[in-house]
Amino acid sequence: MSHRMLPTVVLLxxxxxxxACGADQDAPPAAAPAPAVSGPSADPGPPGAATAPTGAVSxxxxxxxxxxxxxxxxxPRPAPTAxxxxxxxxxxxxSPPPVELPPRQAGEPTGREVVAAFRAAGLxxxxxRDRSVDCGPDGLGLGCSELVVTDNVAVYVxxxxxxxxxxxxxxxxxxxxxxxxxLNYLEAPTPPADRPRYEKVLDxxx
Numbered sequence: 001m002s003h004r005m006l007p008t009v010v011l012l013x014x015x016x017x018x019x020a021c022g023a024d025q026d027a028p029p030a031a032a033p034a035p036a037v038s039g040p041s042a043d044p045g046p047p048g049a050a051t052a053p054t055g056a057v058s059x060x061x062x063x064x065x066x067x068x069x070x071x072x073x074x075x076p077r078p079a080p081t082a083x084x085x086x087x088x089x090x091x092x093x094x095s096p097p098p099v100e101l102p103p104r105q106a107g108e109p110t111g112r113e114v115v116a117a118f119r120a121a122g123l124x125x126x127x128x129r130d131r132s133v134d135c136g137p138d139g140l141g142l143g144c145s146e147l148v149v150t151d152n153v154a155v156y157v158x159x160x161x162x163x164x165x166x167x168x169x170x171x172x173x174x175x176x177x178x179x180x181x182x183l184n185y186l187e188a189p190t191p192p193a194d195r196p197r198y199e200k201v202l203d204x205x206x
Contacts (some may be wrong), residue, residue, distance in 0.1 A: 092190045101135050102159035104145040109205045111148030111155040118153070121201045124190075125150040142167060153198055154184040178202050 023086035065157040094157075104110065109117075111130075118125040128150050158164035158180045168177035176183045176199045183198055190198070 045113060101132060102145050104128050104157055105159060105180055108157065111157050111159065114149055114155045114157075114181060114202060114205060117201050117205055118150075118198060121197070123194075123197055123201065124152045127151045148186070152188050152190045154187065156184060157183040158182065170172040176202070181206075 015159070023201055061175050081126060087100070111132075115125050115128055127149060131147045131149050132144075135142050143163055144156045144158050146155075148155045156164070156167065158167070161180055164180045164182050166179050167174045168182050171182075174184065174186045176195070176197070181202060183195075183202060185195060
């Protein structure tokens with residue numbers, strides 16, 4: 001290559017480089033991707049309508065929410081008494097009815113009067129107990145009007161002499177009868193020798 005052509009080649013190279021640089025400056029820059037925008041729906045609501053935020057809790061009626069936000073359990077109510085088939089409510093009696101015993105004959109001594117006469121005569125009649133309930137159907141069913149028991153003798157008072165005679169015969173050998181009163185020694189430790197003394201006191205009362 002001759003020395004004359006060298007400047008021409010250099011000039012051509014400079015021109016090509018300058019042209020390439022100018023092309024790069026004239027080209028428009030590439031558009032950057034638009035950022036995605038997240039937000040509420042583009043569809044607006046009617047004017048004046050307030051949009052409730054997501055997850056908001058609607059206010060409860062007064063008295064429905066207790067302290068701390070917990071709803072108190074309702075107090076249990078007593079179950080009503082179920083009526084019977086006929087519409088009436090069954091009620092149990094508070095206590096069993098008293099036992100009705102046959103009345104004592106007028107003029108006859110009571111059991112306690114007989115026991116008091118024994119003591120007045122100096123006879124033993126300790127630990128006095130009224131067991132008249134045994135005369136009724138819930139007890140021994142003897143049909144007596146009164147029954148007073150001591151540790152030494154039992155005194156039965158019947159409504160009539162016929163009933164008293166039947167029981168005296170049943171307890172033959174351990175009983176004594178005068179009128180409607182029967183003395184019973186079956187459960188007493190009274191010696192047979194002392195029994196006539198009790199019987200004599202009874203005879204004086206009638």
